[in-house]
Every structure is written in C-alpha cells, then in structure tokens.
Amino acid sequence: MSAGPTVSPAGGAARLLRSVVAYCLKTLAIAQLDLHKLRRDPTELVTRAIQPALWLLMFGQVMSRSRALATGGVPYLDFLLPGILAQSVLFIAIFNGISIIWERDLGIVHKFLASPTPRSVFVVGKALGGGLRALVQAAVVLLLGLALGVHLRLDPAALAGVALLVVLGAVVFSTFSLTIACVVKTRERFMGIGQVLTMPLFFASNAIYPIAMMPGWLRWVARLNPLTYEVDGLRSVLSVAPAGVDAAGVGLPTDLAVLSVTFVALVVMAARQYPKIVQ
C-alpha cells in the first residue's frame, strides 16, 4: 500500500484507484445484504420459479403444437425458452424496487443517506441484489428447458453469456423499478404501476413471438423496449442453430451495448431520485 507523494500523478492515480476500489466494495457490501437474506429465506426463489415453469409447460406446449408462430424453422420451445428466461428476469427485477419503500419506512434509508456513501452505491448495490435473484431463476429455467428437451447451447461460453445477460437485464429492470419506487413513494402506487408496466414490456417484445409478426407501430415499441434486446441476446447465445439464421436479431454486441447504456442512464436517474424518498 505505498502511495507516491500526494502531488505526483502516480499519487493521484493511486488515490483514484483506491476510491474506485472503495466504491466497488461498498456496492458489493450492499448487494451482500440481499445475499444474506436470500440464503436464510429462499422461499421467494421457489415461488418465483412457478410462473416460468407454467409458461413453458402450458403455453409453450400448446403453441408448439399449433405451429401458428413463424419462428423460421426453429422448434417453438427452442424459440420460446430464451423469451421465458428474459421474462422471469423482468418479473423478478421489476418489483425489486419495493424494498426501498420498506427500508424507507423502517428508517434504514435515512441512515444510509446520512452516511458518507455515494448515492449510486445504494442503487447499484440493490440492482446487483436483483441480479443475484435473477441468476438463480435462470438456472431453474435452464434446467426446466433441459427437462423438456429444448435444444440449448450450454458450453461454458454460452453459460457465461447467459449469466452476463441475465445480470445485465436484471440490473436494468431493478434500477428502473427503484426509480419508480423513489418517485411514487408508496407501496400501493408502486404495485399498481408495476402491474401496469410488466404486461406491455412483455408483450411488446420478441419474448414469445418474433417481431416480424407485429403490426408496424408495435414493432417500433418493441425496438424501444430493453426486454427485446435482453431476449435477442439470450436467443443468440443459447441458439443451437448456426449463426445468421435468426435474421430478425440485431446481434449480441448491439444487445449488450443497448442494455449497458440503458443501465448507466437509469443509475444516474435513480441516484438523483433516491435521496428524495426520505424528504
């Protein structure tokens, strides 16, 4: 831990590095609180796994018999699974922000805000807690898929890609959720808005049908919807079909870029809104 003289560029760089490390450690400390809670009470994760299972077992089975959806020669369940994976990420993350309202009522947010911690640490830390929940979900959905005989690419690179996309998607929607919670401030209003948002986010995306099937106006909505990029990314990572077959997709680099930029923008917004929840 040797630092140069305080005026030298090396000293400045060392200080910068130290504050970046401190920032990351504090963020992880906030995320770790969620880890402790999940470890003690994993019921939430079990009940959350039921919905994606039903989508795959019921909706997926029926639709794959009907062959009504043009998925470009890909079996429907193969097409659907990344969509359901993304959906479960969305559903688990979009209500993540409600915990901030509990913590405000308990006075925990007050104490956080009175501490010398950058506001975005709380935002990103909470988002990572959502990412953690989503990772567990993803494992459940992938196992379900395997049990149903869905064709999936599951080499280490694909799994790493899934993990990255799942966490990225979860932090995007968690932060969105947190921003809403900080603005509406009460549980009742938050639940109402959460319900209203999930349906359009889900149906105006490529999760359960290709964008090509949509009317023109809805295609535009879908292209503005972060979930579309989450699904597209997961589909391209998990697909066993040779690259280029999924012509409707925009490609993994674009997916990752859109999700990352959205996340940063949302963190900036949420960090501004966060202190207002106690005012």
Added chain:
Amino acid sequence: MPAIEPAVVCRALTRKFGHVAAVDRVDLEVRCGETFGLLGRNGAGKTTLIKMLTTLLPPSGGEARVAGLDVVRQAARVRRAIGYVPQALSADGDLTGFENLLIFARLYDVPARERRARIDAALGFMDLAGDADRLVKTYSGGMIRRLEIAQSTLHRPQVLFLDEPTVGLDPLARDAVWEQLRRLRSEFGTTIVLASHHLDEVETLCDRVAILYQGHVGIVGSPAELEAGLGAGTTLEDVFAHYTGAEQDVRDGVGAVSRQRRTAERLG
C-alpha cells in the same frame, strides 16, 4: 480542527413544505461536548430540523453548520463527522446484530482490520455481546435501539443526532438507553443532539434545551434556567406549556402511542 466552533450552528434556518414552514428562521448553537435537547410536540419541526442537520433534507433558507462544515456545500464531509439514529427502530430485522453493524462499518470506511475489534467493542459497550449472531427481529425494542446507537457511533462521530430515542421503550429499556448516552458523552466526549417530547428525558440527559413550537425556537437554556425563569416552583412542564400553549398532558400524547404501535407492527 473546528474544535473552537460550536458543534452545531443554525442561522435563520428554514424549511418549507409548500407554503407551510416546518422550520421557520431557527437560530441555534450547540456547544461541543454538550447534550442538547430539542423539545417539542409532534409537528413542532424537530424531525425536519434534524433531517436538515444530517444532510437528508436541503434547507429552503438560512444556513447550518455541523462540526464546522456547511450542511449543503460540504454535505459529504458533514456525513463523516456525524452519527444519526432516526425516529423509527431502524435496524434490519432480517440480518443479525453483527451484520447490521458490519454494513455500517463498511459504509463509514472503518479499515477492514479494525472492523472486528470496533464491532466487538460497540457490542460490548451497548451490552449486546451475547446477541451478535441473532436475527434482529428477535430483539426487544430496547436492544434494537442500543444496536442502532452502536451502528451510528462505530466511526466515532463528533456529533450524534437522535430523533426521539426512547419512544416506544419500556422504562427499563429507556433507562438503559439513557445510561449508554451518558457514557458516550463521558467516555468519548460526543456532542449529542436529541429530539424528544418527553420532559423527563431532556431533564435527565440534557445540559441545555431548545423548546420548539410550530417551527420556531421558543426559548433556549438549561432545564434549571428555564424553570427559574418563570418563577419559584415552576417545573419544566410548566415552561413547556408556557411556550407551546400545550394544555394536554404531553407525557403520554396520542401521537406517541400510535407511533409506538406502528413500530411494533413493522418489526412483527
């Protein structure tokens, strides 16, 4: 070091919500090392004042300095210098006592190799050493309050703010909290600012008291000075009634009871 400057200075400090001034041009000085009481009924502006001094709420007007630092322009440095125990019993019930302390040791940049020792010392000081690994939702109200004081003093703040620290506690638990606050002051010289609507609390603990009424400071002085000011045989209760127009019994206000109930529900 800002040792000469008072621990807290307010100059015409004001906070409005819409057109209503919750705190209205308050001038106040808290000396270093003293225990200072903000006495007032519910809605008098105590919490709003404390929120401004702890940087949670930007003032609408005037200025405030805590530990010699401006609460708006130097908010980040103020936060390093203060500790804060909010009104609600605010420890996280789903975490253990130890985990509740560890997160604050981290947020306040207590060096990693000192954390264990500081947390153990704080637990010992607050008489919670045997309960460190239990979930806080199994704690009593008094234990939670002591844990919170431990949380807010891990980084050895110069000024500790407490918002109604003994609301909802039974007399034994309340006495234990009072005892810890006295020891914080005598052993660490911590300046303590506490809001209260319990007259016996400020009478027992505080060197000086400000009586707040509708956002204004009615009068400031030691409990003895305030009592003497209104003539022989006056109690602090009379002084309080004189400056706040209170006729009802403030010791057991309805507000205190309902808040106590809410706190119990939250932790249930």
